[in-house]
Structures are given as structure tokens and as C-alpha cells.
Amino acid sequence: MAARGARWRHLRGPCPQCRRALFAQQGGAVDRFRQLAQFGASRLLHRRRRDIEAARQAARACYIRRRSRASRRLAELQPAAARAPCDRRPRQETLSVSRERQELPMKPASTSRDMPGPRPSLASRAPSLLQPHLALPILAALAFLALAAVISTGHHFGFDRTLILLLREPGDPTTPLGPAWLQEAVRDMTALGSFVGLFFMTTAAALALWLCGHRPLAIGLVISVLSALVVSNGLKIAIGRDRPDIVTHEALTFTASFPSGHAFLSTVTMLSIAGFIGLSSKRADIARLCLVLAWVMIVLIGLSRLYLGVHWPTDVLGGWLLGVAWASLVTAWIGRWAASSEPA
Numbered sequence: 001m002a003a004r005g006a007r008w009r010h011l012r013g014p015c016p017q018c019r020r021a022l023f024a025q026q027g028g029a030v031d032r033f034r035q036l037a038q039f040g041a042s043r044l045l046h047r048r049r050r051d052i053e054a055a056r057q058a059a060r061a062c063y064i065r066r067r068s069r070a071s072r073r074l075a076e077l078q079p080a081a082a083r084a085p086c087d088r089r090p091r092q093e094t095l096s097v098s099r100e101r102q103e104l105p106m107k108p109a110s111t112s113r114d115m116p117g118p119r120p121s122l123a124s125r126a127p128s129l130l131q132p133h134l135a136l137p138i139l140a141a142l143a144f145l146a147l148a149a150v151i152s153t154g155h156h157f158g159f160d161r162t163l164i165l166l167l168r169e170p171g172d173p174t175t176p177l178g179p180a181w182l183q184e185a186v187r188d189m190t191a192l193g194s195f196v197g198l199f200f201m202t203t204a205a206a207l208a209l210w211l212c213g214h215r216p217l218a219i220g221l222v223i224s225v226l227s228a229l230v231v232s233n234g235l236k237i238a239i240g241r242d243r244p245d246i247v248t249h250e251a252l253t254f255t256a257s258f259p260s261g262h263a264f265l266s267t268v269t270m271l272s273i274a275g276f277i278g279l280s281s282k283r284a285d286i287a288r289l290c291l292v293l294a295w296v297m298i299v300l301i302g303l304s305r306l307y308l309g310v311h312w313p314t315d316v317l318g319g320w321l322l323g324v325a326w327a328s329l330v331t332a333w334i335g336r337w338a339a340s341s342e343p344a
Contacts, residue, residue: 137328144259144321147314151258152239160312164247167307174248176307186304190251193262193301198225198269205273209280217276220334228268228326232261235322247309260311260319263302267323268330270294275331298323 169175176183191197202225209218233255241258243249255261274294278287302316 137325140321140325140328144318144325147318147321148235148239148258151241151314151318157312157314160244160314161246163313164244164306164309167309168247173246176309186307187251189300190262190304190308192297193266193304195229195265198265201273202269205276209276212280214276214280216337217280217334220330220337221272221276224272224327224330224334225265225269227330228265228323231322231326232259232264235259236261241312241315244309244312249308249310251308251310253310257311258315258318259322260302260305260315262305263298263311263316263319264323264326265319266301267298267320268327270298271323271327272331275327275335279331279335 165173167177169177176186192201202221206218206221209215209221236256236258239258240256243253243257271291271294274287274290277290278284281287298320302320305311305316306313
């Protein structure tokens with residue numbers, strides 16, 4: 001054993017792959033056991049597995065080539081009648097088409113995960129319910145102008161008095177219908193349409209849009225509500241309609257009656273918030289849900305003003321008409337501005 005170990009005292013030189021020194025026999029051949037001791041059994045086992053896998057891949061490719069050659073030879077030997085009925089083109093034409101297809105550059109298959117498409121714009125993400133046609137705000141504006149023109153002449157509609165008296169106890173116009181807790185609930189509902197309630201609502205929605213990266217929509221929401229507040233006070237001063245005097249008022253009033261500020265401002269604020277959420281959201285169902293909730297609150301706030309006896313029904317109707325026209329036009333304009341300023 002000692003004599004055999006002495007034969008490995010001579011070095012052959014560094015290995016060309018790992019740059020390690022190799023022990024050599026006198027004949028120059030590398031012994032297998034010394035190779036295991038030098039490089040480690042795990043590395044050789046990994047190399048062995050890699051060589052086996054490469055041999056399998058080569059055998060598989062060779063098998064596929066043999067099958068393709070055999071199928072082509074079989075197709076050449078078969079008569080024309082025995083071929084597939086769909087192969088009606090001549091042999092030369094088929095070969096030319098196949099060669100042209102082989103010469104075309106192969107493009108890698110792109111998936112939605114590997115190469116995502118461009119981000120959809122705000123206008124494409126908005127559902128159709130939040131993008132009304134131009135006829136809707138125009139008709140609402142024309143109806144409001146016609147109603148305002150009639151009311152400014154001092155005309156009173158007969159159904160105004162009838163609807164207000166329906167919400168009072170029969171024979172006692174000073175007492176609203178329902179128990180005392182209903183009156184408190186109606187006062188809480190009308191507080192949502194007050195200046196303070198709409199201020200906090202607008203501030204929260206604008207901050208949420210700003211923090212989510214939709215700064216043009218946040219700025220547009222604030223502009224829409226503030227401009228509506230100015231228009232509401234200007235119309236009240238210009239028309240100067242008196243409050244209902246046939247019932248007692250269950251809430252304090254400081255301005256004129258037409259149009260209803262609660263109805264107008266709540267319509268503008270809530271429809272604008274629902275519209276801007278629809279423009280910024282990628283899910284249409286969320287936008288529609290916000291729109292439905294907005295309309296429920298708008299109707300309840302308007303009815304609360306009639307229940308408390310501080311507005312005529314035509315005041316609330318005028319506020320709704322003007323609010324729909326204002327919110328639709330402002331939402332469409334702000335949406336286009338936000339879509340144009342959105343980064344690509």
C-alpha cells in the first residue's frame with residue numbers, strides 16, 4: 001500500500017476546469033479513486049446526472065427526428081387518394097408554404113403577466129352609468145330654468161300645499177306625522193345635507209382621492225362643491241321665494257326657499273363623489289354601488305326637508321334638477337381633465 005501511495009507523489013498540473021492540482025500515475029492517467037478524493041463525490045454525482053440528462057435529451061431529439069422522417073417517407077409512399085381530405089393543395093405548394101412559415105422570424109409568446117398592456121384610462125374604467133349622455137344634463141337644466149321662470153313670477157302650484165299637508169296630522173298642520181323618534185331621525189337625516197355635513201363628507205372623499213394618487217379628481221371635487229355653494233346662494237337671493245307658511249317649521253331657516261340648498265348641494269356632492277370613485281376605480285360594481293347609495297341619501301335628504309315643513313316640494317325638485325345637471329357636467333369635464341393629465 002505504501003508503494004502504491006508513493007506513485008501519487010508526482011503532480012500532473014492544474015485541472016483545466018477547477019484549476020486544482022491533479023495527482024498523476026506514471027503513465028499519465030488519472031486514477032478514479034484519486035479523482036473522487038480530489039473533487040468530492042457530490043460534485044461528480046451532479047456531473048454524472050447532468051450528463052445522463054443531456055444524453056436523454058439528445059436521444060429524445062433523435063427519436064423525434066426519426067419519427068418525422070418516417071412520417072414524411074410514409075406520406076410520400078401513400079397514393080394521393082389515401083391522403084387526408086383537407087390536404088387538397090399540390091405537394092409543391094404545400095412545401096413552399098411550409099418553407100415560408102419556417103423562414104418567418106419566430107416571436108416569443110407574450111402573456112398578460114410577462115408583457116402587461118397599457119393601463120386603461122380613466123374614461124375607459126368608468127361605468128356607463130357614470131357617463132350619462134349630454135341630453136341628461138341639458139334636459140335637467142332646461143327643466144330647472146322653466147321651473148325657476150314660473151316661480152320667479154310669484155306663482156304657487158296647487159300640489160305644493162297638498163303634499164305638505166299630507167305629511168301633517170289631519171286637522172293639525174302644526175304636528176308632523178309619526179312618533180317623536182321619527183322626527184329626530186328626520187332631523188339627523190337633514191343634518192347630513194347641511195353645510196357642516198357636506199363639508200366633512202367632501203373633505204374625507206377629497207383626501208382619499210389625493211392619497212390614492214388621483215389628485216386631479218380630488219381638486220375637481222372641491223371645485224365642484226364650492227362652485228355649487230356659490231350658485232345656490234346666488235339663486236336664493238335672485239329669486240327670493242318665501243318659505244311655506246301653512247305649517248310650522250321644525251328646523252331653523254335663514255335664507256330664501258327656492259332652490260332647496262340641501263337638495264341641490266347634497267345632489268352635487270354625492271353624485272360627484274360617486275362619479276369620481278367610478279372614474280378612479282377599476283371595478284364597475286363598486287362604482288354602481290356608490291351611485292345607488294348616493295341616490296338613496298339624496299332622496300332621503302330631500303324628503304326630510306318636506307317633512308320638516310321648511311321647503312315647498314317644487315323647491316326640492318328644483319334643487320334635484322339643478323344638482324343633476326351641475327354634477328353631470330362638472331364630472332364629465334373634470335374626468336376629461338384628469339384623463340388628459342394622467343401619466344401614461
